[in-house]
């Protein structure tokens with residue numbers, strides 16, 4: 001996707017927590033709302049429309065767990081609605097994967113929760129990978145390399161967020177919701193050590209929150 005087509009979120013447009021409903025159990029652990037839930041939903045609707053317009057046939061929509069699940073669920077719902085509103089009808093099948101990235105070496109490898117036997121189902125299919133966030137880009141590049149071994153017809157990637165970070169490898173997905181500042185964000189299924197997935201808005205975590213929910217040995 002061309003950067004001109006996504007929403008560039010800057011730190012100037014962070015909203016005060018007081019302006020939105022935030023679960024009491026997280027209030028002190030956050031500094032601000034970066035993207036309100038309603039704005040996320042409107043953007044996801046638009047991405048669904050673009051995906052339908054550009055789909056060349058049935059899609060295998062592949063959710064990258066766990067962070068991608070909310071975006072995946074809402075995206076699928078909007079794609080279905082597009083059909084009921086008289087838009088192009090695109091048959092979907094759904095797949096779910098967990099991806100573990102092994103860094104260390106430059107090329108690196110990924111381990112998928114699907115067996116190679118299960119991945120053979122991807123041969124000849126149009127795959128849409130649905131991810132929550134592209135940060136360094138490393139995991140996605142490795143995942144794409146791995147999937148291509150199974151000879152799909154095409155592979156596209158939709159990521160709700162892309163982080164503007166100096167450690168990016170330059171990878172840009174086919175569909176992007178928002179480009180965000182180089183801050184740690186949570187909510188809308190994005191987590192910090194498994195917390196904050198139960199928060200609707202995308203928020204910036206506070207120092208207190210990082211400490212409170214840190215993994216302590």
Ligand code: HPA
Nearest residue numbers: 135183184185186190191
């Ligand atoms: N939040 C949650 N998960 C992430 C982030 C983030 O900012 N970056 C990479 N994974």
Ligand code: MG
Nearest residue numbers: 067068132133
């Ligand atoms: Mg993730």
